[in-house]
Amino acid sequence: MSGLSRRDLIRTGAAGAAAFAAGANASPLDSARMLPAQLDKGAFAAAVAELRAVVGADWVFADADSTLPYLKSFTPDPLHEHVPSGAVAPASVEEVQAVLKVANRYKLPLWTVSTGKNMGYGCATPASSGQMILDLKRMNKIIAIDPDLGTALVEPGVTYQDMHDYLVEHDLPYWIDVPTVGPIVSPLGNTLERGVGYTPYGDHFFMQCGMEVVLADGTIVRTGMGSVKNSTTWQAFKWGYGPYVDGIFTQSNFGVVTKLGFWLMPKPPAFKPFMVRHGEMADVAKIVEAMRPFRMSNLIPNVVLMMGAAYQLAMFHRREEIWDKPESVPDTVIRDFAKTKGLGMWNTYFALYGTDEIIAAVEPIVRRAFEASGGEVLTEKEMGGNLWFEHHKNLMSGQMTLEEKGIMRWRGGGMCCFAPVAPAKGEETSQQTDLAQEILGKYGLDYSVAYAIGGRELHHLIFILYDKSDPDEEKKADDCIREMITRFGGRGWASYRTGVNTMDLVAQQYGEANRDLNARIKQALDPNHILSPGKQGIR
Template sequence: MNGISRREILRAGAVGSALLAGQAIASPLGGPRMMPASMDRDVFAAALKDLRAIVGADWVFADEASTASYKKSFIPDPLGHHIPSGAVAPASVEEVQAILKVANRYKLPLWPVSTGKNMGYGMATPASSGQMILDLKRMNKIIHVDGELGTALVEPGVTYQDMHDYLVAHNLPYWLDVPTVGPIVSMLGNTLERGVGYTPYGDHFFFQCGMEVVLADGSILKTGMGSVKDSTTWQAFKWGYGPYLDGLFTQSNFGVVTKLGMWLMPKPPAYKAFMVRHPNPEDIAAITDTIRPFRMSNLIPNGVLIMGAAYQLAMFHRRDEFWKEPGSIPDEVVKREAAKRGLGMWNTYFALYGTDKIIGAIEPIVRRAFEASGGEVMTAAEMTGNPWFEHHQTLMRGGMTLEEIGIVRWRGNGGGMVAFAPVAPAKGEEPKGQTALAKEIMAKYNFDYAPAYAVGGRELHHIIFLMFDKSDPEQENRADACMTEMITRFGEKGWCAYRSAVSTMDLVAAQYGATNREVNARLKQALDPNHIIAPGKQGIA
């Protein structure tokens, strides 16, 4: 079995990611596992011995039983192109440095993960089979929190729940901004993938400040003010001196980030959550045009989430409760079931923050605009107890919730889900066109269109979760083909993704052009000449 997806390379025109074809070998427990093709088993065994000498035998995993959790993924992988050879879990920066030395010696490719909960994009699985997971979850210290400045410095294994508990325990007046399943997600990992949340601090990379990066040769880079001896401003000032380097280590494989600085949101004196219901699929254009000026002026200060009814239903229900027939679930069925639960076809969530006086002044303006667009504006006065409203109200104040994991149960028992997130300008015609194209493609493959749109400042993220039964090989193949067509056809219209599952990284990278890829390749060669850190990540070999 070949570990690298040649199908992906051919359709993307990618050449560099073919470095790591994996080959099956027998594990000590008798089952197959993957190993880098260029490495014979004696060399692999020697590498494992050296890794065990660094972290201890209990923290190197290289058999079927101990690596099972690292192979778990919700995304389609019908040909087994994303199977790790094992995992190693260091507990310190010094151990990371030593592991990279071993990786360079044996040309062992490593795939760094923080907590490995990147659910719609591949969990901990690598871009190509044979890579060894560099599992950083044991590095889970909250190194420092400045109660006056509202800054934090954390290691990769620190989850949003960890930081939430710390703030509560120390009675600090700050809120977190969390992604959808924050309690189990790494703050560092989500920020490096340029993830987003739901409060005014929702652009996580924007509110990041300072990194510690272990480069492939083991040297340590501290970005921004961190490189200054005895600096006290590492988490206070983002830019430092000279070129700004932090962005190079997001969505890349140029180094291993071992510390991350973040800014925390001061808890506001007052907060009020809103939900706006719109009844028709075509209302998405008017909703977008209504939101844009409020986001550009910051009168609505948080990222606005426009949730499709099918996505909302999937959080707490299974598909066969509503529809057992072949083909996509019809809009009229979704609309009917949503209405029974107090939902529209589109449900827009946003919040106002500040003082009661500020909220009282802005609320009438916002209400008039949304009502003019055909929406029904709701608050806790009408929606308390509604599970969807309560869920989003929690997220928009940085609260902990895992409820959206429920979407993996929508179809069958196999836990299949993969995300596609194209970006467009926040203009009404854009989501109108994207919605039509997505519905066409997904209907062709007999999947349900379950979308969400997020309006940032001037951009619109279209978050499409393709939900399927991974235990059904036919569905898994269909899901793989559907995602390929979706990415390809959206890209032809200039609608490209801002992040990608490991199964489609080459395909998305090809859409960004040859020069972009060549520059990334030069940086990779300069910083990691043996290509040991996450080959293939974001299409960078």
């Protein structure tokens, strides 16, 4: 094997990864791990022994069998470039500090995850092979909930389900804002990726207040008011004094966030969910133009989801029920099947919150605008019991649901998400829709999308659904998302978030000055580059 490089071995697929990890006599399971490029087997074994002394032997996963769960991902990895070397799961801040000390000594790269459920973006897999997963799932304490201020302080392993159950158990008058698969994911992890939910508190980073961060050298930093002795306002006031640094620990690898504060939404006296149904793909521009004034004025206060019919159908149906040909499902086929389920080609979900009087005053204004756009404005009276309406009603009221996981069954378990951002303007929305359909059609993939409409911007969430078990399909999905990133970026529509397989590609679109600044911060805070190298293109 001396004539082969690591890249050559990766290109040989699982067998090559196994050969690199454990030699020619490796078992098939050895493809589940790959050693760091700069460590030989002896140094890696010594590092593992020290990590076991820190966290206990049961919480270091360094053989192929125990590492296998960390390889699970729905995103394409045709060249096997995202294979971990193992995982370590500390239970406390002190253990995190000790793990980092070991990692610095051996130059062992650590890929940090909270629950490892970053679905559509790589789950727990690292940006490059050989990294050991720093799994913070055991740090799962809800440290504090202030019932008066509606603030929370949690560890990385706490899930939205944990938070929801706590609020119910203690009969607290607050809602937790959730992403689409909230029960299994972490508020800390989702916030650090700048994810969104669907209530008026849907911008999770905006609602974040205070962090505890362990730097690469073991230093503990508390942001905002958290560094003040005897402070009682850590979760009440975001900004603190001096430069606001919380942002540099989101979508980065500059530290390990071990505590996160955030605000809970007071449960409103009244809540009314709506769906607006439009019948044609070309209606997308009219929907955005109708919605934008309401989002800018906050008359519609929550993050609005404008759902494409194909994505909606994939939640509860499989592709073969609708279309049995390899090319993209035609719009006419999607439209006809969607009608049988009470859906349009676009289904826009929003809610009104407050008192009965406030909702009664705003509803007629909203109705007139959307009816003028050609939409049917529907409520629980007309849609009650409809699977899709009930799902979005739950999301918009902070309830737990996992129904959107169903989209992975559409075409064989593969899924990656491309999330370009554009201004909330109808013309650009139409242009994005046309470009996405063109590229997906080229690869025989379906236009399964949602638009999330914020105050002045929209996120075009394009889900590339493919057969993960078919190497040709996996390669096709990988080529598709790379073409999308390149061509959308060329139009100024760069992604705000991406999977481990495309972080470098997206980072390039934000320019050399931006990348250089990130590199300088990285070098200052993590000179041995042990923390999640490659995350967001920062090495």
